[in-house]
Amino acid sequence: MSAASLNAYLAERQADPAIRLFAATTAAMRADPAWLAREDDPASALFLAEEEPVALSPAAFEATLAEIEAAEARDRAAAPEGGDPILAELARLPSPLRETALDALKAEHWRVGGIGIRRLPLAGRGETHLELMRIEPGCGAASHAHGGDELTLVLSGGYADGHGHYGPGDVSLAQGDFTHAPKADPGEPCYVLAVTYGEPRFFGLIGFLQRLGLFRAPVRG
Template identity: 40%
Template sequence: MTLISLDDELIAARASGTLSAPMRLLVDTHAVLKNDVAEAAFMSDVMSAAFLESLPAESMADNALDIALAAIDAIEAGAGEAAGTQSISRKAAAEAADSTFFELLNLPEPVRQRALEAGAQWRFAAPGVRRIELMREGNATAELLRIEPGHGSPSHTHDGKEFTLVLAGAFADGIGRYEKGDLCAVGEETTHRPIAEQGEICFALAVTDGSLKFTGALGAVQRFLGH
């Protein structure tokens, strides 16, 4: 496992529009937490825009305006649905006096917005760990994790890559320690067991492109069930 800053390849992929939606959420959120990432993303956007400006003009289809307006209408309709969901979630959370809802308000804007659009509904992931699935595209999934101090994930490896960005608190896994703004990446070769440190609740954005593979007795059960 490695403590990293986003590399130029990921930032360039974001600017070119080739990143998956979960990975783009990761980059955008990291940019909110780290000035150097924000500056690199801005410069990449500028360079991409300059490159597009240098390309020869392409003729547009006769119905290009109709297509653009229809796309805008679709986006606005989706925003309206999300706003309605958010409003309902706020009211329901307030009526239930759910303090975890208000914890979301302190998280970076890209993650906070997605969590609200998802209904701000925490689901059980493991003892002391809850999750909200934020988005999924192909094999890539982005989840918001809420990890109580002293709790975490069982020991596991991965079918693909996993990026974990700490939004609040800190966790350690015996290999490294990660606090707010830190990003770690693991691959199939790494076995680890992330555990939140004592004190503050750890919130993290996890983006994976494959499933977790548990070790030990839990891994035997997983294999028996065919997962």
């Protein structure tokens, strides 16, 4: 799927709050000019296209640096000291997503999504689901296809799915009969933000157990 096609895909769905948060988080992750210059940067391109160009003031660069430093200070303040390491990981999420994830955790426990996989539902409307996933190093999802589209943004760490490798800021789109088995890289947990339309169709024993709902029980901690 070309960058232009994915850009159009996101633009067509901007009425969906899940897509808006997904696109805003992607744009936040790709604030580096190197990302904005990439041809495969549809989410950031979408947001930039919506902005009216303005002339930069002489102090614009200093003001931007001050905003970044203030945001980093808020991140440090949000991170618990000597507390739950997963809460500390959530406190380091991009700002458009961080507050949503922390609020969701107050009302919802992590759910099991497989061996070494935790899922935190963030929003849902009909068959649209937005969730944060935490995948332990070397763990991954069972091979599956898709009943609807699955849009995935890597927040930290990385994963390979047999078709490609994805790192922080990368977006993948799986549609229809596209079959893959994402597996996290070794070294650190992989966090992803996923928007799915409909339920994935899993294969094998794990898929059978997930269809029974055995991986939907809440996990504390």
